[in-house]
Amino acid sequence: MSTKLLVMVTAVVLLSACGGGGTTGGPKQGDKLTVAIGIDPDTLDTMRQTTTTVQNIVQMVVETLVRVDTDGKVQPLLATSWQTSSDGLSWTFTLRSGIKFTDGEPFNAAAVKANLDRVLAPGNTCPLCGPFRSVSSIDAVDDTHVKLNMKKPVAPLLGLLTEVTFGFLAPNTIAQGTDTFKDQEKPIGTGPYVLTERVKGDHVTLSRNDQYWGSKPNYKTQVFKIVPEAATREALVRAGQADVILLPPVSDIPAMQKDSTLKVILAPGDRTIFLGFNTQDPSQPLLQKPEVRQALNYAVNKDQIIKSILFGAATPMDAPMAPTLFGYCKVGSYAYDPNKAKQMLTAAGASNLSIKFVSPTGRYIQDFQAAQAIANDLSAVGVKVDGPRTMDWPTYLGTINVPPARASVDLHLLGWAPGYLDASQAMVQFQSSSWPPAGLATSYYKNPEVDSILAKANSESDQAARQADYCSASKLVWSDAPWIFLWVQRFPIVTTAKVANVQSIPNESFYTMYASPA
Amino acid sequence: MITYVARRVLAGVPTLWGVATVVFFMARLLPGDPARVIAGVLASPEDVERIRKQMGLDQPLWVQYLDFMGSLLHLDLGTSAHTNAPVVEEIGSRLPYTIELALVALAIAITAGILAGIVAAIRRNTWLDLVISGLSVFGVSMPVYWLGLMMIILFAIDLHLFPAAGADEPASIVMPALTLALFSVGLIARMTRSSMLEVLGQDYVRTARAKGAPFRVVVFRHALRNALLPIMTVIGLQFGALLGGAVVTETVFAWPGVGRLLVDSIFFRDYPVVQGLVLMFGTTFVVINLLVDLTYAYVDPRIHYS
Numbered sequence: 169m170s171t172k173l174l175v176m177v178t179a180v181v182l183l184s185a186c187g188g189g190g191t192t193g194g195p196k197q198g199d200k201l202t203v204a205i206g207i208d209p210d211t212l213d214t215m216r217q218t219t220t221t222v223q224n225i226v227q228m229v230v231e232t233l234v235r236v237d238t239d240g241k242v243q244p245l246l247a248t249s250w251q252t253s254s255d256g257l258s259w260t261f262t263l264r265s266g267i268k269f270t271d272g273e274p275f276n277a278a279a280v281k282a283n284l285d286r287v288l289a290p291g292n293t294c295p296l297c298g299p300f301r302s303v304s305s306i307d308a309v310d311d312t313h314v315k316l317n318m319k320k321p322v323a324p325l326l327g328l329l330t331e332v333t334f335g336f337l338a339p340n341t342i343a344q345g346t347d348t349f350k351d352q353e354k355p356i357g358t359g360p361y362v363l364t365e366r367v368k369g370d371h372v373t374l375s376r377n378d379q380y381w382g383s384k385p386n387y388k389t390q391v392f393k394i395v396p397e398a399a400t401r402e403a404l405v406r407a408g409q410a411d412v413i414l415l416p417p418v419s420d421i422p423a424m425q426k427d428s429t430l431k432v433i434l435a436p437g438d439r440t441i442f443l444g445f446n447t448q449d450p451s452q453p454l455l456q457k458p459e460v461r462q463a464l465n466y467a468v469n470k471d472q473i474i475k476s477i478l479f480g481a482a483t484p485m486d487a488p489m490a491p492t493l494f495g496y497c498k499v500g501s502y503a504y505d506p507n508k509a510k511q512m513l514t515a516a517g518a519s520n521l522s523i524k525f526v527s528p529t530g531r532y533i534q535d536f537q538a539a540q541a542i543a544n545d546l547s548a549v550g551v552k553v554d555g556p557r558t559m560d561w562p563t564y565l566g567t568i569n570v571p572p573a574r575a576s577v578d579l580h581l582l583g584w585a586p587g588y589l590d591a592s593q594a595m596v597q598f599q600s601s602s603w604p605p606a607g608l609a610t611s612y613y614k615n616p617e618v619d620s621i622l623a624k625a626n627s628e629s630d631q632a633a634r635q636a637d638y639c640s641a642s643k644l645v646w647s648d649a650p651w652i653f654l655w656v657q658r659f660p661i662v663t664t665a666k667v668a669n670v671q672s673i674p675n676e677s678f679y680t681m682y683a684s685p686a
Numbered sequence: 687m688i689t690y691v692a693r694r695v696l697a698g699v700p701t702l703w704g705v706a707t708v709v710f711f712m713a714r715l716l717p718g719d720p721a722r723v724i725a726g727v728l729a730s731p732e733d734v735e736r737i738r739k740q741m742g743l744d745q746p747l748w749v750q751y752l753d754f755m756g757s758l759l760h761l762d763l764g765t766s767a768h769t770n771a772p773v774v775e776e777i778g779s780r781l782p783y784t785i786e787l788a789l790v791a792l793a794i795a796i797t798a799g800i801l802a803g804i805v806a807a808i809r810r811n812t813w814l815d816l817v818i819s820g821l822s823v824f825g826v827s828m829p830v831y832w833l834g835l836m837m838i839i840l841f842a843i844d845l846h847l848f849p850a851a852g853a854d855e856p857a858s859i860v861m862p863a864l865t866l867a868l869f870s871v872g873l874i875a876r877m878t879r880s881s882m883l884e885v886l887g888q889d890y891v892r893t894a895r896a897k898g899a900p901f902r903v904v905v906f907r908h909a910l911r912n913a914l915l916p917i918m919t920v921i922g923l924q925f926g927a928l929l930g931g932a933v934v935t936e937t938v939f940a941w942p943g944v945g946r947l948l949v950d951s952i953f954f955r956d957y958p959v960v961q962g963l964v965l966m967f968g969t970t971f972v973v974i975n976l977l978v979d980l981t982y983a984y985v986d987p988r989i990h991y992s
Binding site for chain 2: 204208210211216218219293294295296297298301351353367368369370371393394395396397399400403404406407409559560561562563564565566567569587593605606607608
C-alpha cells in the first residue's frame with residue numbers, strides 16, 4: 169500500500185475513534201439482558217427465601233436499609249445514617265425521604281415497621297431471620313426515623329440488615345390478616361427493577377423502574393432463565409443466547425478463558441469448603457488429639473487439587489473463614505507435606521488410623537471428585553479410608569446433622585457460606601452451643617476458651633475489639649484443627665464479550681444492576 | 687360398550703388407591719428430614735419445627751395417611767412443601783409443556799417408526815433393512831444426555847439453527863422432541879417390522895397379491911391394519927413413558943416440564959408434589975391403557991367389549 173494511502177487510512181481511523189464515544193458520555197443502553205441460572209426459584213417472598221441466587225434476583229426489586237457493595241462492605245441504601253445506643257440495645261436509622269414504592273405508596277418508617285414486624289410475626293416462616301429474633305420491637309419514631317429495640321446486643325446487625333429478608337415490600341401488599349401477609353409471591357419494592365413476569369420452571373422477568381430514586385440501570389429488562397444443566401448454560405453463552413451465565417462446568421473454564429468471545433469471572437466468594445472431623449467419638453480416641461488432626465491437614469495437597477480438579481475455581485484457606493468476611497485475619501497454612509504428616513501420625517501413635525469418609529455430590533464445585541483425591545492423599549500417609557461414600561443431599565444432611573451419640577462417620581465434606589459476610593456467622597461452626605440439632609456445628613468442637621471469646625465478640629459494639637476477638641478465636645481453632653481446612657470456593661460467572669460491567673458481590677451474588685452493552 | 691368403559695374406570699379406582707398408598711409410604715421411607723432440607727442449613731431449630739408442623743410431619747404416620755386419603759377424596763392434592771403453592775398449580779403450570787413435548791415426540795416417532803418398520807419388513811434382509819435395524823438399535827441405546835448436548839453444540843452453537851434451550855420460541859421444541867423421539871422411533875420401528883413380517887407371511891396376504899391387488903393396498907389395507915395391534919400397545923406405553931420419563935431431555939434443554947419437577951421434588955423431599963405427580967402418572971397410565979383397549983375394538987372388528 170502506498171504511503172499516502174496509509175496516512176489517509178490512519179487519519180480516517182483516528183478521526184472515527186474520536187467521533188465515536190465522545191457524544192453521549194454515558195454507558196450504552198440495552199434492551200434485554202439474559203442471565204441463565206441453575207435453580208428454579210422456590211419462592212419470591214423475601215421473608216421466606218433461603219437461596220442466595222433467588223435473593224440475588226429479588227434484590228433488584230426489593231431494597232433494604234443497607235446493602236453490601238462489590239467489595240463486601242456495608243453501604244447505606246434506604247437508610248442514610250444510623251446510631252446505636254451505648255448499651256447496644258437499640259439502633260436508630262434515619263431513612264431516605266421522597267421515595268415511593270412502585271405501586272405509589274410512600275416509603276417511610278411505617279413501611280419499615282410493617283415489614284420488620286411481618287418477618288418476626290409468630291406464625292410466619294423466616295428461615296434466615298436468625299439473630300434478628302433478638303429484636304423485641306420496632307418503633308416508627310417519625311416518618312424518617314425507625315428505632316429497633318433489642319433483648320440483647322446484636323453486634324452484626326448492620327450486616328444482617330443487608331439481607332433482602334429484611335427488605336421492604338409495599339405495605340398494602342402484605343397487610344395483616346390477608347394471605348399475602350404469610351406469602352407474597354409478587355413482591356413490589358422500591359428498587360431499580362419491577363417484577364413483570366414469572367413462569368415457573370422457565371424464567372423470571374424484571375423490567376426497569378423508570379421512577380427509581382437512584383441511578384437507573386442500562387438494560388430495560390433482565391430475564392433470568394432457569395437452565396438446570398451446567399453444560400447447557402455453557403452452550404447458551406457460547407451461542408450468544410444468554411449474555412451471562414452462573415456456574416459453568418468447571419472443567420471447561422480453561423477453554424472459556426482462552427475464548428475471546430467470552431469473559432470468565434472467578435468471583436471471590438465466602439464459601440469455605442472443609443472436611444469436618446467427628447471430634448467427640450469415644451471409639452476414635454486418636455481423632456480427639458489435635459496433633460493427629462493437624463497431621464491430616466498436612467496430608468492433603470490442596471494446591472494440586474484446586475489446580476487439576478477445580479480448575480482454579482478456589483483459593484486455599486488460611487483461616488477458619490473466607491477473607492471477605494468482617495473479622496477475618498490470616499492465621500496460617502497447612503502446606504502440603506506428606507512426610508511431616510506421616511511423622512506426626514507415628515509420633516501420636518496413629519499410624520493405623522482408619523476412618524469413614526462421606527461427601528455430597530453436586531452440592532459444591534467438584535465436591536465428590538475432590539473427596540476422592542483427598543481419600544488418596546490420606547491413604548498415601550497410611551490412613552485406611554472407608555469411602556468417600558456419597559448420597560443425595562437430604563440423606564447427607566440427615567447423616568451429619570445428628571447429635572454426637574448418633575454420629576456414624578469420622579470425616580465429612582461440607583461448605584459454609586455466611587450470607588452477610590460477618591465472622592459471627594462463620595464461627596458458629598466452632599461454638600459448642602451449635603452442635604446439632606441446635607445448629608450445624610457438625611464437628612462437635614468444644615473449646616471453652618473459644619466459646620467465651622465468641623460470646624463476647626458476638627455482643628461487642630466496638631468493631632475493632634470484635635475484629636481482634638475473632639482473630640484470637642481463629643488462631644485457637646486453626647491449631648486445634650477440628651477441620652481439614654480446604655479452600656474458599658470462587659463463584660464462576662461467564663459473560664459474552666458483548667456485555668460490560670457485570671460484577672459480583674462476595675457472598676456468591678452476581679451484580680448485573682449496572683451492566684451495559686459493551 | 688358404555689358399561690365396559692364404566693367398569694374399566696371403576697376398576698381403575700382401587701389401582702390408583704394402591705398407587706397413592708405405595709407412594710405415600712415410599713416417600714416417607716427416604717432418609718433425610720424434609721423440614722430441615724426445606725428450611726435450609728442456616729435456619730434455627732425453631733424454624734425447622736415450625737415448618738415441620740406446617741407440613742403435618744409432626745403427626746403420627748397413620749394420621750398423616752388418613753389426612754392424605756381424606757384430601758384425595760376431595761380431589762385436593764395439598765400444598766407444595768418447597769414453594770408453598772398448591773400442588774395442582776405446580777403441576778398444572780408445567781404439565782402443558784410436557785404434554786406438548788410428548789405429543790410432538792410421539793408424532794415424529796409414530797410417523798418415522800411405522801414407515802421405517804414397513805420399509806424394513808418389505809425390503810427384508812436388504813441393505814435398507816440393515817440400516818433401519820441399525821438405526822433402531824442406535825436410537826434405543828444412545829444416551830439422551832450425550833445426544834442432546836451434541837445436538838445443541840451442532841445445531842445451536844455451530845449452525846445457529848435452533849435455540850439451545852428453553853421453551854420461548856416455536857422452534858425450541860424441535861431439538862428436544864427429536865432427542866426424545868429417537869428412543870421411541872427405534873422401538874416402534876422394530877415392533878412394526880416384526881409385526882408386519884408376521885402378517886405378510888399370512889395366507890390372506892398371498893391371496894390378495896394373487897388377486898392382483900395394488901401393492902399399496904396390500905401393504906396398508908391388508909397387512910398394516912392387521913399388524914397394528916401390538917404396535918398400538920407399544921405406542922400407548924411409550925406415551926405414558928414420555929410423559930414421566932423425559933427428565934433428562936427436560937434438564938438438558940431447560941424444558942419446563944413435570945419430569946424435572948418430579949426429580950427436584952424428590953431431592954427436596956417435597957412429599958405432596960411427589961405424591962401428586964405419581965398419582966397423576968398412575969391415572970394417565972390407567973386412562974391410556976383403557977384408550978388403547980378401546981382402539982383395539984375400532985381396529986379389529988372381531989373384538990367386542992360387553
